Every structure is written in C-alpha cells, then in structure tokens.
Amino acid sequence: MKVVVAPDSYKDACAAVAAAEAMAAGVRAADAGAAVVLCPIADGGEGFLASLVRAGYVEARSVATVDARMRERSAEIGVSGDGQTAVVELAQAAGLEHLAREERDPLCTSTRGVGLMIRAALEQGVTEVVLGIGGSATNDLGCGCAQALGVRFFDPDGRVIEDVIRGGDLKQIAGLDVSGLDERLRGVRIRVACDVTNPLYGPEGAAAVFGPQKGASPAAVAELDEGLRNVAGVIERELGRSIASLPGSGAAGGMGGGAVAFLGAELVSGADLVLDLAGFDDAVADADLVLTGEGKLDGQSLGGKAVMVVARRARAQRVPTVALVGCVGDRPEAAVDAGLGGYEILAPGLSASESMARTAELLVDAAARVVSRFLKQR
Numbered sequence: 001m002k003v004v005v006a007p008d009s010y011k012d013a014c015a016a017v018a019a020a021e022a023m024a025a026g027v028r029a030a031d032a033g034a035a036v037v038l039c040p041i042a043d044g045g046e047g048f049l050a051s052l053v054r055a056g057y058v059e060a061r062s063v064a065t066v067d068a069r070m071r072e073r074s075a076e077i078g079v080s081g082d083g084q085t086a087v088v089e090l091a092q093a094a095g096l097e098h099l100a101r102e103e104r105d106p107l108c109t110s111t112r113g114v115g116l117m118i119r120a121a122l123e124q125g126v127t128e129v130v131l132g133i134g135g136s137a138t139n140d141l142g143c144g145c146a147q148a149l150g151v152r153f154f155d156p157d158g159r160v161i162e163d164v165i166r167g168g169d170l171k172q173i174a175g176l177d178v179s180g181l182d183e184r185l186r187g188v189r190i191r192v193a194c195d196v197t198n199p200l201y202g203p204e205g206a207a208a209v210f211g212p213q214k215g216a217s218p219a220a221v222a223e224l225d226e227g228l229r230n231v232a233g234v235i236e237r238e239l240g241r242s243i244a245s246l247p248g249s250g251a252a253g254g255m256g257g258g259a260v261a262f263l264g265a266e267l268v269s270g271a272d273l274v275l276d277l278a279g280f281d282d283a284v285a286d287a288d289l290v291l292t293g294e295g296k297l298d299g300q301s302l303g304g305k306a307v308m309v310v311a312r313r314a315r316a317q318r319v320p321t322v323a324l325v326g327c328v329g330d331r332p333e334a335a336v337d338a339g340l341g342g343y344e345i346l347a348p349g350l351s352a353s354e355s356m357a358r359t360a361e362l363l364v365d366a367a368a369r370v371v372s373r374f375l376k377q378r
C-alpha cells in the first residue's frame, strides 16, 4: 500500500517533521512493504524555512541581510530543485529572536532586511517567491521591506523619507510611489504564508495583539495602531487597495497587508503552500490512505486548518484521510462532517501532559493501528 503522511505540528509537543517521521515508522510497522511519502506542514513563522529544508522541499543558500535594528547579519533563503521558487522567511531577518530583550521596541524596528532577502532571491532568477511571515520584531506594515525594493514614501511636506522606515514612522507617511519598484518583481508570483489571520489594526490587529510581545508599552501600541491605520488609508487612496480587514493582513506587524499592497502578493494558507512545494497532489494520486494530525482537533474555524486542507485535497482524489490527534476539543465530528475521513486519539487513557511528553512514540502506535485497521477492512 501507499500512504502519504502530512501532519501539522503538535503544538507544545512535537514538530511536524518529527511527527511525519513517527507516522512513517508506524505505517511500516503495520505493513513492512508500504510506500510512505512524508509531507510535514509548517506555518509561515519562525522555523518555516528550516522545516521546508528538512523536509527536502528546498535547499538553503546563505544571503547577507540586516536584522530588525539594521545590523548586518547572514541569513538563509531556500531555493527549489528546479531553481524556480525561492522561500524567504521573514524571521531570518526581522525575527524577534535576534534581539535582546532591551532591544525589543517595534517603534524602532524595520522589515528592511526582508526586502534585502527578497532582492537576493530575485538575483537567483526565480519566478516565484514564497514568503513565510510571523515571529517578527516589527510593526512597520512591511514599509521597510517595500522601501528596500524601491517603493518611496513621502512625509506630509511631500519630501521623500530617506531614512529606513520603522514602526514609529508610520504616522508620518502621507504619500507613496511604487513606480520605482524593482523591475525583476514583474512576472514573479509572490505568495505569503502567514502564521495568523488577524486584521491589520483595531482590537484584533497587529499592534494590539502582537505589539506587547515585541516590547511595545500600551502607549506604543496605540501609536503603532494609529500608524497602521494611517498608512492603510494612504494605500487605499493612492493604490486603490483596501487591506485593513484581509485575514492575515496583521501578521508580522502588518507585513501581510504590506506584501499585498506593495508587492501584489497573495496571502494563502501555509498548509496549501507547503503541500504545493511538497508535491502532495501527485503523491496522493496513487495513494491508498493519507494520515494527518495536530495537537487538538475541534470543530471550530475549520476553514484554513492544516488537517482540513490535507483532507480536502486528498478527498478531491478520492483518497481517505485520518487525523491522529493528541486530544479533541468542541465538536470534533464537525471535522468529519466537513470531509475528514476520521480521527484517532493518540492515547485516550493518558493524562494530557504524559501524552504530550510521549507524542512521537504514541504517533508510531496510532499510525500502526490505523493502517492495520485499514488493511483489515479492505
């Protein structure tokens, strides 16, 4: 038999790549001759590139960039085997993890380094850029990134802002000009995998929800929120694009919205993107079964959830999907009604903490159980 294993991460318990390896071991324990294809899933945040490299979807190349406080640093981008697609992870440049606690202040940080990495990707001659965003130290709506790629911003007196734009500068922006955008971006498709679906501003927006973890005080949050609102208005007026309530617009301090407005990017589910890179649809075409999974399966907001994306794509080729889950929340049957073939709880008898500590090992057993049952029923 052939099984495709495509788990999400089990938050706080097991990374997606390790989960996929454990599932594969379980499949082989039940059927030594089984062919197994591993397609672990990742969201756009920190670790996006590393997991795509580990999964073998892209190869890492070293590039020069700057961190959120504009200090030079070396980072990595990923390039696919055919040289057509580059993967750029925002957190490699503008990640919060590169700043010491006292350096964290989204009024003073910028996504300039992300723009430099996109430039490096364009130098490789790719036709597609996949940008993973999240885990940022920034709240600049991607203006620093756009500036590095040729977008010009103007102050209320109509003067070009020459300094690198940081979160604290957003409220001064009164105009912009995208005509100087790097020409190589034309004809390059940019897709953005966001780690969250928040809108740009307001109570659920980038500054209010993620500003504090980046070091913003309540006053700074209010200032950043006002800045995001201001630039969204400028974008709407000058580019005719409304980004405020796009889901994911508020990811990475507004980088999601900025990528759409300045770079013509599409915001997509990380799961769909990763499955494309992994060649999931081709792998499923002649498969008998798909295994997916996550920490907790519940019936709420099933839309963009990785396990449901996997189930939908497998079902389109009439291949059943079973989710191996640590535990269930509210109404897990809703997932089954929405197209999941079924779910298997790793170890219903164990306490949550014990189950979490032993996730990888329990995944081997659960995958073996599901496959044995599947073979018996055939």
Ligand SMILES: Nc1ncnc2c1ncn2[C@@H]1O[C@H](COP(=O)(O)OP(=O)(O)OP(=O)(O)O)[C@@H](O)[C@H]1O
Pocket: 008, 009, 010, 011, 012, 013, 014, 294, 295, 296, 297, 305, 306, 325, 326, 327, 346, 352, 355, 356, 357, 358, 359
């Ligand atoms: N092995 C496990 N056994 C029991 N519970 C687990 C296990 N692994 C994770 N969990 C539970 O699942 C929770 C995380 O759920 P999940 O991995 O689905 O992430 P999420 O953030 O809820 O959802 P999503 O990744 O879809 O955004 C953990 O906080 C924990 O309560």
Ligand SMILES: O=C(O)[C@H](O)CO
Pocket: 045, 133, 134, 135, 136, 137, 195, 196, 210, 250, 251, 252, 253
């Ligand atoms: O970078 C951030 O702001 C968070 O990870 C949400 O995207």
